[in-house]
């Protein structure tokens with residue numbers, strides 16, 4: 001059911017996440033990581049320990065006053081997507097208050113229904129309560145839906161994180177310089 005104004009499903013409920021949602025949040029956080037690793041196997045990956053501590057990581061975010069976790073659920077209380085955002089402050093930066101959206105995940109079969117957009121809107125409320133002026137996000141280059149999603153919301157790529165293996169770098173630096 002659409003509301004006819006913003007394309008948002010009216011049976012959708014958006015709310016702050018709680019520890020009662022822990023299992024679903026952890027499952028989504030792990031699915032997000034697996035999704036990114038599948039998009040580019042050369043990004044940093046979760047170690048076995050990384051997967052093991054995911055519940056602690058999510059719990060810490062739920063308890064942190066500087067983090068916000070929100071969920072979108074259907075009329076039966078089934079969680080369809082989640083977001084995790086963080087508010088930060090650094091007096092040596094201008095603007096001093098900034099936000100970062102770390103995780104956004106929507107169940108695969110419910111994508112392209114504006115759930116991602118709605119989750120970002122919720123994080124925006126959190127950011128505006130904190131007086132945030134600038135928001136950053138990061139996404140895997142080889143993740144086209146993330147690129148399309150953030151691009152549509154007006155995010156512009158300004159910094160690129162690149163990686164090379166030590167052995168590739170050693171090879172490059174030891175190769176004779178061509179004049």
Ligand SMILES: CC(C)(COP(=O)(O)OP(=O)(O)OC[C@H]1O[C@@H](n2cnc3c(N)ncnc32)[C@H](O)[C@@H]1OP(=O)(O)O)[C@@H](O)C(=O)NCCC(=O)NCCS
Nearest residue numbers: 104105106111112113114115116117139145146148149152
């Ligand atoms: C990225 C993600 C969160 C988007 O969620 P979503 O609910 O599908 O996004 P929305 O429906 O709110 O899309 C908003 C707009 O973004 C763009 N967009 C989103 N997904 C897109 C896709 N696969 N291809 C092209 N454009 C897309 C569209 O412009 C869309 O508006 P439209 O449907 O009216 O054309 C979702 O695809 C997802 O969970 N992906 C896996 C996890 C992931 O990659 N997360 C991002 C990590 S940074």
